[in-house]
Amino acid sequence: xxxxxxxxxxxxxxxxxxxxxxxxxxxxxxxxxxxxxxxxxxxxxxxxxxxxxxxxxxxxxxxxxxxxxxxxxxxxxxxxxxxxxxxxxxxxxxxxxxxxxxxxxxxxxxxxxxxxxxxxxxxxxxxxxxxxxxxxxxxxxxxxxxxxxxxxxxxxxxxxxxxxxxxxxxxxxxxxxxxxxxxxxxxxxxxxxxxxxxxxxxxxxxxxxxxxxxxxxxxxxxxxxxxxxxxxxxxxxx
Ligand SMILES: [Zn+2]
Numbered sequence: 001x002x003x004x005x006x007x008x009x010x011x012x013x014x015x016x017x018x019x020x021x022x023x024x025x026x027x028x029x030x031x032x033x034x035x036x037x038x039x040x041x042x043x044x045x046x047x048x049x050x051x052x053x054x055x056x057x058x059x060x061x062x063x064x065x066x067x068x069x070x071x072x073x074x075x076x077x078x079x080x081x082x083x084x085x086x087x088x089x090x091x092x093x094x095x096x097x098x099x100x101x102x103x104x105x106x107x108x109x110x111x112x113x114x115x116x117x118x119x120x121x122x123x124x125x126x127x128x129x130x131x132x133x134x135x136x137x138x139x140x141x142x143x144x145x146x147x148x149x150x151x152x153x154x155x156x157x158x159x160x161x162x163x164x165x166x167x168x169x170x171x172x173x174x175x176x177x178x179x180x181x182x183x184x185x186x187x188x189x190x191x192x193x194x195x196x197x198x199x200x201x202x203x204x205x206x207x208x209x210x211x212x213x214x215x216x217x218x219x220x221x222x223x224x225x226x227x228x229x230x231x232x233x234x235x236x237x238x
Contacts, residue, residue: 002183002236011039013112017135019070020201025176027194028187034078041081050089073200092138103146108165117143119175174234181233184226
């Protein structure tokens with residue numbers, strides 16, 4: 001199974017664009033990894049500081065609120081290492097170079113075996129739907145470059161190496177939200193924890209009456225191809 005490498009990892013780093021992406025896309029997997037003693041850390045490229053329709057809310061207030069929600073959600077799954085990079089929500093495409101430098105430094109510092117991040121590819125050539133949030137695409141692209149090209153290369157950001165962060169080769173990337181997943185994790189035992197963690201994102205999901213049913217249907221669809229009742233699917237890149 002293409003998800004096997006997750007279970008032999010010592011440290012899995014989850015790099016996502018916004019608060020709630022990790023819980024929605026891989027929360028059940030994260031809870032399983034933690035329960036097996038595998039270290040999991042989060043990297044949030046933005047703090048979702050534009051994700052509201054409330055005109056009385058400031059960007060700083062929203063950052064504060066969503067980071068608190070994200071810490072609570074991570075705790076529900078057993079994750080205490082949450083890193084906020086605080087780029088502006090919606091602008092990641094234009095922050096690629098500084099973001100790549102920061103992700104490279106974090107990868108060299110934390111030395112994960114496996115990274116879970118967004119699929120940067122736009123999928124099949126269907127132009128009738130706006131497929132991907134630009135921040136998801138940018139996060140996936142930049143995380144892919146940082147993991148597979150920069151972190152292991154001594155000529156990328158040599159100042160980091162001088163500062164003590166030695167080059168590091170990441171073994172595998174697991175991509176969420178992929179159009180072409182090739183594996184699935186059974187989250188039957190951790191689905192309830194996943195839903196509790198998503199509920200912690202009150203500012204985004206507080207008014208969703210059928211939240212559990214919504215995510216149950218999503219997990220059923222994700223697992224169907226593999227005969228898994230409730231799943232989270234991934235595309236493996238090595
Ligand atoms: Zn997102």
